[in-house]
Amino acid sequence: MDDIKTLQNELEAFNKARDWDQFHTPANLAKSISIESGELLECFQWDEEHYDFEAVKEELADVFAYALQLATTLHLDVKAIIEEKMVKNGKKYPVEKAKGRADKYDKL
Numbered sequence: 001m002d003d004i005k006t007l008q009n010e011l012e013a014f015n016k017a018r019d020w021d022q023f024h025t026p027a028n029l030a031k032s033i034s035i036e037s038g039e040l041l042e043c044f045q046w047d048e049e050h051y052d053f054e055a056v057k058e059e060l061a062d063v064f065a066y067a068l069q070l071a072t073t074l075h076l077d078v079k080a081i082i083e084e085k086m087v088k089n090g091k092k093y094p095v096e097k098a099k100g101r102a103d104k105y106d107k108l
Contacts, residue, residue, distance in 0.1 A: 004079065008072045011065060029070040036062040 015021055040059035043051050071078050092105035101108065 004068070008068050008078075011069055012072055015069070024069055024073055026070060026073055029066050029073060032066040033063060033070065036066060 015024065036059055040056065040063060043056045043059060068078065070076075071081070093108070097108040098105075
C-alpha cells in the first residue's frame, strides 16, 4: 500500500505545481470520476471485443487518478476503506449464495 500513498503524493505534487488544488473540491473530483468513467465506457460503446487498448489504459488511469485525489482530499486511507467495503460485501454476498451468480444481494 506504500505504492498507493507514494502515487497519491506524486499526484498531489503534480497538482500543487500547477495550482490546481483550488479546483479539486470533493464534488469536482467526484464529477471528474464520473466523466472519466463515461469516457472509459465509451471505449467499448460499439464493440466490446475490438477496442483501443491504449485508450482504455488512459481512461482507466484518469479514473484511478481522480479517485486517489478524492481520497487524498478527504483524508481517507485507501486500503482501509477498500477493506471495510470488502467486509460489508462479504456479508451481503456470502460465497454459498453468490458463487457464480451476478444477482444483486437482495435477489440471492
